Amino acid sequence: MSNQKVSFKTEKELQRAILQEKTRGTPDIEIGQKYGVTFRYIERLITKSQGINISFLGVSKKVKTLYPKDFKEEQTTVWSFKQRGNWATHSGEYRGNWSPYIPRNVILKYSKPGELVLDYFCGAGTTAVECKLVGRKCIAFDINDKAIELSKKNTNFSVESQQLTLIGEKSHLKVYEPKLSVSDARDLSFLQDNSIDLICAHPPYANILHYTDYREGDLSFFDIEEFLKEMAKVAKESFRVLKPGRQCAILIGDTRRKKHVIPLGFKLINVYLDAGFKLRELVIKRQHNCKTTGFWYANSIKYNFLLLAHEYLPIFEKPKTPLPLSVRERGIDYGLVVPTLEKPSLKRKLDGLETTTVWIFPEKDLGKRLNKNVIDRYSNGRGYSTITFVSHFKNEMKFTERNIQKGKELIFIKSPFLSNNPSHSNVEHYLKKTKEIASRELPNISKGGFLAIQTQDVRIDGYIEPLAKRIINTLTMENLWLKEIVVTTPKEQESETEASSEYLKISHQYLLIYEKAK
Ligand SMILES: C[S@@+](CC[C@H](N)C(=O)[O-])C[C@H]1O[C@@H](n2cnc3c(N)ncnc32)[C@H](O)[C@@H]1O
Numbered sequence: 001m002s003n004q005k006v007s008f009k010t011e012k013e014l015q016r017a018i019l020q021e022k023t024r025g026t027p028d029i030e031i032g033q034k035y036g037v038t039f040r041y042i043e044r045l046i047t048k049s050q051g052i053n054i055s056f057l058g059v060s061k062k063v064k065t066l067y068p069k070d071f072k073e074e075q076t077t078v079w080s081f082k083q084r085g086n087w088a089t090h091s092g093e094y095r096g097n098w099s100p101y102i103p104r105n106v107i108l109k110y111s112k113p114g115e116l117v118l119d120y121f122c123g124a125g126t127t128a129v130e131c132k133l134v135g136r137k138c139i140a141f142d143i144n145d146k147a148i149e150l151s152k153k154n155t156n157f158s159v160e161s162q163q164l165t166l167i168g169e170k171s172h173l174k175v176y177e178p179k180l181s182v183s184d185a186r187d188l189s190f191l192q193d194n195s196i197d198l199i200c201a202h203p204p205y206a207n208i209l210h211y212t213d214y215r216e217g218d219l220s221f222f223d224i225e226e227f228l229k230e231m232a233k234v235a236k237e238s239f240r241v242l243k244p245g246r247q248c249a250i251l252i253g254d255t256r257r258k259k260h261v262i263p264l265g266f267k268l269i270n271v272y273l274d275a276g277f278k279l280r281e282l283v284i285k286r287q288h289n290c291k292t293t294g295f296w297y298a299n300s301i302k303y304n305f306l307l308l309a310h311e312y313l314p315i316f317e318k319p320k321t322p323l324p325l326s327v328r329e330r331g332i333d334y335g336l337v338v339p340t341l342e343k344p345s346l347k348r349k350l351d352g353l354e355t356t357t358v359w360i361f362p363e364k365d366l367g368k369r370l371n372k373n374v375i376d377r378y379s380n381g382r383g384y385s386t387i388t389f390v391s392h393f394k395n396e397m398k399f400t401e402r403n404i405q406k407g408k409e410l411i412f413i414k415s416p417f418l419s420n421n422p423s424h425s426n427v428e429h430y431l432k433k434t435k436e437i438a439s440r441e442l443p444n445i446s447k448g449g450f451l452a453i454q455t456q457d458v459r460i461d462g463y464i465e466p467l468a469k470r471i472i473n474t475l476t477m478e479n480l481w482l483k484e485i486v487v488t489t490p491k492e493q494e495s496e497t498e499a500s501s502e503y504l505k506i507s508h509q510y511l512l513i514y515e516k517a518k
Contacts, residue, residue: 006035015045022046028055043095048213052146053095063088063157066133074105076507077457078489079313080286088133089154094124094147096209098202098251102285102313103127104134106200110247110315111136113173115197118241120185120234123211125151127200128178135164135173136198139191141183143219144212148182155180184217186233191241199238199248203231205264208255224255224262228271235275245320247280248272253287253311259303260481260515265312266469277316279464282457284487284508285311286358300355304377309356310487317463353377354486359511363490370454370488370511374412378450378513384410385444387437389430391417408446413437413453418467422458427465435474438514442480448518451480454488456509468510479517486511 008014014035021031028042047053068087084092084099103119103126111117113135119127122140124147131138132155142148155178164173183190185201204211204220206227211220219230238248252268254261273279287309300306354373361369375384413434422430438451445451455467472482489508 015049018042018045019049047210050146051213052144052150053209053211054093054150055095066159066163068101068104071101071104073108074283074504075501076505077281078284078286078487078508079105080288082288088129089157090126090129094150096204096211097124097126100126100130102202102251103130103200106247106249106313106315107131107134107136107198110249111198114176116195117198117200118191118196119199119201120183120188120238121201121203122151122180123147123202125154125178125180128155128180131178132175133159133164135161135175137176138178139196140178141181141185143182143184143215143217145182147211148180151180185219186217186230186237188237188241193240194243196241197243197246199242199250201249202251203234203268205253205255224264224267228267231268232271232275235272235277238272239275239277239318242318244318246318248277248316248318249313250316251285251311251313254308254485256305256308259305260483261308261485263469263472263482263485265314266466266472266485269312269314269466269469270473272314272316276318278319279314279466280317280462281313281315281504282464282466283313283315283504284358284489285313287311297355301353306354306484306486307356309358314466357484357486359486359488360491361488366488366490374452374511374513375410378452379410380449382409384412385441386412386414387441388414389417389433391420391422391426408444409449411441411445411451413451415453415455418456418458422460424460424465427458427460427467431467431470431474434471438475438480439477442477442516445516447516449516450483451514451516453512453514454509455512457506459503459506462503464506468512471512475514480514481517482512483515484511484513486513 006017008017014037018031018035018037021034022042028039031037031042032039043053046055065087068085079102081099081101084090085101087100090100107117107127107130114137116137116139117127117131119138119140122128122142125140128138128140128151131140140151142151159175161173161175164175185203204218204227206224207220207222209220210218212218214221219227222230242248250268250272252265254264256262269279269282353376359370359373378384415430415434417426418430434453438453441451453471455471457467458465468485472485475482487508487510
């Protein structure tokens, strides 16, 4: 607590005054200024006094509309909701709750009316509310009784079955009241094997944000490695209770430590894959609360970091028949060729650079803008090399290495051949070569210099090969730190994809930025 503007004899008095302000609906920023406390302080106080991390106290909700206006199901792998959604009882009051557009999309895509949806990290009940609104049965629970109290309030609204027809499903829809209770996601023993049609859940992101003051079993108190171990229990139980051939959607984001990204999203995907799931889709969910101007812009350039502006929504599938462990074709080495023509621009212009982890460019100059951002930001104006994996025909196995100008600050590996429907053996070969190139080039990069790898997810035999994740799994060199995971995507292109398509259109790529330790 610093710069206290209004003084109190005891901290208790100060806290009482803050809670009164909250009940009156005073915004946190005003409370902070008036009482000289930080946002974190207010958050902790609320969590302690209410047993729950909420932003408003004592504000009653009125349901104005039951449905989102002009709702269209997502068709690509980049989901972006500018407004979080405030239909029915949804609001942003429970900190860290997810936008109702997410469960709505997942439920409509991967379940049918009357089927059973499970959310084992219920929070304020967003998924449960959506299930009620679209005629699905729902079992939802949370470790925190106060969250369940809130979700009971949020699901307590009336809706008639006739109103459900508004969602455009043809079959007869019934309203089902969700079953809400206090329980631990690591133990689903009260659920039978193969009994759930869809899992749709949003765990804590390790200990980034605490959800309770401290409650036994609250996963938001576990540090990353411990958190992942606990989540392995959740994943194993999820696999057991889900029906074969059905989906499990989990929202998760990355975090930062010492200016480097910790790929919590990919680590959690590993955990679910290890439990036996396959990856049906890997959706990128954009975040819109990032500051991209003024102070943030200046700092992002000065300290060379990007603001985290995306989360991952892996949609796993339990295979219909159990798969033998890791059946993979072997990679074949086709050698590398070395022509070069492109002329690198070495001028380092830092204005107009991207400042978050999501780069959106018009399709026609995506390549150019991407180059500019990578080179200007990471080459320090002192030279770089690019190496490009290309193929000239569909599913061709030949890779070409284009090695342009030797530079010590940045090695940029590009992989355009991945857009050409590669096979399993192409992909295995590509991963092997990428690792080889990285090891070979590392001594050529100066300390504090960068290795940038452009890559993308590909769909093979109906499942996603998450190549950014696989590269991160593979490149584990001691003096090479993962600095950023950037997502690049062309500007809106909705109309191209047919609404009935079985799969989402993969519309994003990645840039993995590694830094050589100083
Ligand atoms: C990201 S929030 C979920 C928010 C929810 N999707 C919503 O929209 O309100 C994560 C939730 O997980 C709960 N949680 C933490 N550990 C848990 C556990 N072991 N079992 C069940 N719930 C847990 C927290 O109390 C918190 O409500």
